[in-house]
Amino acid sequence: MDDHVDHKNISLEEKSFTSLTDCLQSSLVMDYNSLEKVFKFPPYSSPFQQISPSNIGQIVNYPYLNLSPNSPIVSSSSNEADPKENLGDKSGPMEDSEGDQYGVGESSKQLKKQGKGKGEKKEREARVAFMTKSEIDHLEDGYRWRKYGQKAVKNSPYPRSYYRCTTQKCNVKKRVERSFQDPSIVITTYEGKHNHLVPSTLRGPVAAEHLLGHRGSGLLHSFPRQHQEFLMMNPHPVNNQSVGSLSYQQSRGNSSNYSNSEPVVDYGLLQDIVPSMFLKHES
């Protein structure tokens, strides 16, 4: 039931998206982190929030970002890259102490005390940021998450929540915060790559088979059900060779009718989250 849902259409580039698919297929991808750096927006007020529907397109095409509908974002904040690679040499507040140093299952405090980071460059995982118009903070994406922290964000009345994938050896993390300028917008930032498939047992309404067997439909089902309206995302492709396992295209059988003739772009984590049929970039 979506009756009580705020289902405004978000106009991007003078285009109105009524669904996740529309938005994704519009090739409107943004480098969240880069934008943060470029525009020096603090994390609580992500650049997206500064964007009015009428000027989003301008920012998408911001030259620094090297974005175009035909060029999937390659620059990333992923671990193999120099943290300063992107724009400017100083990490934004959101960037700086990005903590991959805390491995799941490890005694992170020990790690910290063992001088990790001394001379050792911190690694950062690829990140994907979503903006979702939703009443729900924690959006169901098919994976199981455990909340491990919550922090008040400076200058924002809304706290930021930290989640970690509950699957063993999977150190994917996600941050969820609400835009303080538009509280109806939830900013979800995924970090890392799942090294496993979508759990077969889900507590949410999303059945795994939706994601696995009917990719796309699962998300399309789950999003509206959760009163979400997908606004934007920024896939940070880890890098094309770093996918430890086969891409979904391969590992799950080429069941998608959408990708037969399309080059498959490895969007890293995003591909884990969003069916690849969404991720084909149009030419």
Add this chain to the structure above:
DNA sequence: CGACTTTGACCTGCGC
């Protein structure tokens, strides 16, 4: 009883 959330404390990086 296991899984998950809450929350205060702690650690780290950065700017001044």
Add this chain to the structure above:
DNA sequence: GCGCAGGTCAAAGTCG
């Protein structure tokens, strides 16, 4: 060096 802010830990509490 100090203070601030972000990120994480882990014990305690909650829930199914």
